[in-house]
Amino acid sequence: MDILDVRKVKKIYTTRFGGNKVTALTDVNFSVEEGEYVAIMGESGAGKTTLLNILASLDKPTSGEVVLDGKDMVTIKEKEIAAFRRDNLGFVFQDFNLLDTFSIKDNIFLPLVLAGKHYDEMYRKLQPIANKLGIEDILAKYPYEISGGQKQRAAVARALITNPKILLADEPTGALDSKASGQLLKIFKEVNKSGQTILMVTHSIRAASHAGRVLFIKDGEVFHQLYRGNATNDELYQKISDTLTLISAGGDKDE
Structure with missing residues (x-):
């Protein structure tokens, strides 16, 4: 069952000075099934960030539809967007986006606090997630007291605690060393x-x-896609590398 449908999404920006129009997305079409794990790649300037901002309901497309669990996000009223985002989407960012004046526990609780949840409910949700992510011993600490890998695990906990329909991750390993990246x-x-x-x-x-x-x-637009199938991580790594080489060399779009 598809939980996300992106249909004919186009995004055109008008530059601040000169009024020039820049097309960031021309015609993006894809769907994501419930329970899928999908990665989006492409060269700088390909439109990845623009697409992610639209999927995160932080921006609206010039035309097209983004349907999450039957709801077209493009049609949601501005005053309802924040609540929709909080209730349906979880976010993990490259730079963690943790508040230094909040403990790790309070950072994780933040989306539930904004949703008006009771403290006992928040604690019930926190415990299994903290156990799964191995962060029980840092919940009372502050972001500046822990490592980058621990910060990212805390950010994942914050994203998961609302039980989101989709977890959106933007370069989640970008600020981590190889060991912390592997753990994440x-x-x-x-x-x-x-x-x-x-x-x-x-x-x-x-x-x-x-x-x-x-x-x-x-x-x-979507140029190509690869399915894992029975491939190992190493085999998929090689396929991805070959595809990126084709893209950078100006290969033709897959039909």
Whole structure:
């Protein structure tokens, strides 16, 4: 069952000075099934960030539809967007976006506090997530007291605590060393196995090789996609690398 449908999405920006029009997305079409783990890749300027902002309901397309669990996000009124985003989407960012004046526990609780949840409910939700992510011993600490890997695991906990329909990750391993990256990717795999739908934008071939499907964006549209099938991470890594080489060499779009 498709939980996300992106149909004929186009995005044109008008530059602030001169009024020139810049087309960031030309015609993006794809769907994501419930429980899928999808990575989105492409060269800088291909439209990945624009697409992610639209999927996160932080921006609206010039035309097209973005349907999440039967609801067209494009038609949601501005005053309802924040609540819709909080109730349906989880976010993991490259730079963690943790508040330094909040403890790790309070950072994780923040979306539930904004949703008006009771403290006892928040604690019930926190415990199993903290156990799964191995952060029980840092909940009373502050972001400046912990490592980058621990910060990212805390950010994942904050994203998961609302039980989102889709977890959106923007370069989640970008600020991590190789060890912390490996730990995070292992966590993503386990979270996905439990049924969580994940959509990750990344430049990292290693990160993308952990996904079940990889979409490649070029010139504002989906250029190609790879399915894992029975491939190992190493085999998928090689396929992704070959595809990125084809894209950079100006290969033709797959039909």
